Amino acid sequence: MDRYSRTVAYLKVLLPLTALALLSTLFLISRGIDTEAVIPFAQKEIEERMRGQQVTAPFFSGTTSQGDQIMVTASTARPGSSSGSGATANDLQAEIRMATGGQMTLASESGSVYPDQDRALFKGNVILTSSDGLVVETEELESALSAVSAESPGPVRATGPLGVLTAGQMLVRAESEGAPVQLLFKNRVKLVYDPSKTER
Template structure:
């Protein structure tokens, strides 16, 4: 019973976000049509495609993780995942995490997936992560836990740091043991090219 209640609550929460966005998109379309000097016809094929593949353009989601970090997600387009009805496929995803210690992490990727049930956002197709501490990282994919703010790489990554360039087999960004801010842990064979500052 608790599982079904939880699923229903998640459905209601997502509906509260997605339905107003869809309503805004429809209202914007109505205003654009009302201002047109000449009637504009929409091709039947385009209408059929929209009916077959529902989507929302430029969605934006924001929330607060368990540690107080503010997490925001934006994308070019979001649509239901054809293979997983409870997940969403995302195009050109962007994520921003503002930690309680004042640090900031920005992530961009070509594609992604948001799973409301698992509370995760997966970013793929060359994910790029930039931190306010001066790190710039590129990897094949990242997974962000939206409830805890933890970020894990899906493979090796190349890193530009303030003190030099290095590669690593993996990365985890999570709340430090002291609970004060987030820490980055590189693992899986770190190779560093140290560049001393002049």
Template sequence: MVRPDNRYSRFISWLKVLLPVGALALLSTMFLISKSVDPTTSLSYARVNLEELTGEQRIDSPRFSSVTADGAAITFEANSAVPDPDQANLFTAKVLAARIETPDGGAVDINAATAVINGASNRVDLAGGVTLVTSTDYHITTDQLSTAMDSTHAATNGPVTADGPMGHLTAGQAEITREGEDSDTYLLVFKDGVKLIYQPQTEGEEQ
């Protein structure tokens, strides 16, 4: 009866020695594995990602609205806009839509593939297939258009084609402007070699 107790006591004594040693061995293995990771490599990846993020500044779905000095409401919306890294208040926008509502109740909707918005000069230069639709039912297409943000004025930078109540016309330029400084009337003017194919409305068509 004495020997089994001695064996059990010896077994417990060995466990008291082996378990702490095994724990130390596991801890040392963990430290060895952690030392195998190069912290400088992880840091370099972090720096690269940060540079990519800061180098691709972009504003998603920007919207700008204002009221001009003559009382017209202007709104601009775009899918995205990227600021110019070298010039403040200069943005390049993609898929831009603009709307001009004049005090006399008229409106013009403008769409373009790209636009350069210059906040310093209060000017927007649109390009890439510009279309204009007026509340007087004129549909105008042109390659480039410049419009102001602080006054009611927009002008194409080249030829235009248009379809409206009077028919189909082409011109060297189209312009939307105020009739006079004290006037509440706004005009859509076609100029520079205007050619009109008159298509009068027939009976039964909406006037």
């Protein structure tokens, strides 16, 4: 047997033994597997997911006939329990970019969307913010989906460049087609004027 053949014969034995030793070492130094690992979901969340259908991060977007862009998003949404009840959503938000300039955002803890009725209902700690620095807070606001139009059936509190304003109702709409969108406050309107804000 020549030298080459002997080398090949040794390697046929040595290489498999080396591979076996390496594999044994990997198993010996590897960390133990925790067979009692907890699933990273709370029990309440699992029960809620099992109860019904749920959509994560849904969104609705569209453009009005005037060219205003409307986008509505939520963290989660569930279909309505009956026909006409609308889809319920958590962390409901909307962004409106007006064709005439400026924008407006809406956010609430929860709400419902009714695409067949062209409306969305924001409920719970509703905050409307306009690009001119006005922040309006209320508990409920009903908004259209195909137009920049909204109404607060209950009292509102607004803070802005002029001071603090409270009213029994607020309307968001354009006075005429193509006119800029305005926020109209009605019923027991009270403005606490802060001249220091206008001087800045």
